[in-house]
Amino acid sequence: MSDCARGQGTLIVVTGPSGAGKGTVLGRALPALPHIHYSISATTRKPRPGEVDGKSYYFLTHEQFRAMIDGGELLEYAEYVGNYYGTPAKAVESELARGNDVILEIEVQGALMVKSKRPDAVLVFIIPPRFSMLQERLHNRGSEPDDVIAQRVEKARQEYKSGDKYDYIVVNDNLEDAVRELSAIIISQRCRTEKRMDLLTY
Ligand code: ADP
Ligand code: 5GP
Numbered sequence: 001m002s003d004c005a006r007g008q009g010t011l012i013v014v015t016g017p018s019g020a021g022k023g024t025v026l027g028r029a030l031p032a033l034p035h036i037h038y039s040i041s042a043t044t045r046k047p048r049p050g051e052v053d054g055k056s057y058y059f060l061t062h063e064q065f066r067a068m069i070d071g072g073e074l075l076e077y078a079e080y081v082g083n084y085y086g087t088p089a090k091a092v093e094s095e096l097a098r099g100n101d102v103i104l105e106i107e108v109q110g111a112l113m114v115k116s117k118r119p120d121a122v123l124v125f126i127i128p129p130r131f132s133m134l135q136e137r138l139h140n141r142g143s144e145p146d147d148v149i150a151q152r153v154e155k156a157r158q159e160y161k162s163g164d165k166y167d168y169i170v171v172n173d174n175l176e177d178a179v180r181e182l183s184a185i186i187i188s189q190r191c192r193t194e195k196r197m198d199l200l201t202y
Contacts, residue, residue, distance in 0.1 A: 010120070010121075013106060013111045019137040024175065033186060040058060041105070044084045075087040076106070087110065138153070
């Protein structure tokens with residue numbers, strides 16, 4: 001991929017109902033894409049087995065999270081099934097200024113807040129081919145008890161209602177196809193004319 005004339009990076013917001021496969025698709029797509037920064041969110045949720053503080057999330061107490069809100073340190077934040085999640089603004093701004101694309105993996109309310117603050121953000125919705133597959137995948141993942149899975153599926157029903165506000169929909173049926181679709185969306189933003197205006201000198 002051309003590395004010349006990188007201006008501001010693109011802010012790419014990836015949302016999908018719990019169990020859609022966001023983590024899995026991003027985990028495959030991002031390592032193959034240069035100049036990309038994955039934003040690490042802050043959350044009051046407890047870590048799942050294998051999750052690492054500062055890598056998966058910044059795991060905070062409610063008091064610490066509240067201090068970030070009060071200090072104006074979050075680009076957006078939302079409450080999701082009993083916990084708070086938010087995007088630290090500083091790293092996003094500095095990575096974009098360095099010409100790197102920034103990926104936010106966040107839920108719908110936060111995504112729409114970002115779009116209202118930054119209309120140039122590109123919103124991508126990841127879903128399985130059938131709604132019923134969410135419960136199936138969450139059950140197979142085994143990271144939440146059945147009552148939390150039920151809450152997440154109920155939340156997904158609401159999230160689908162905002163799907164039409166997104167710029168792109170990636171279908172995660174076959175994993176490789178979904179990775180290709182997401183990568184194509186990210187790469188195509190880099191080819192937009194406004195990102196390459198400085199190449200039009202002669
Ligand atoms: P999310 O981050 O959206 O909550 P995950 O990436 O954790 O979802 O995926 C949820 C579960 O579905 C995981 O167990 C994952 O291995 C599985 N999964 C992800 N993509 C696929 C796929 N294309 N086909 C079948 N299972 C998948
Ligand atoms: P999980 O608990 O499964 O890691 O995440 C629950 C939901 O919170 C997912 O939809 C995830 O995308 C979303 N999320 C993660 N980080 C953020 C964030 O910084 N802001 C918002 N608004 N949502 C987030």
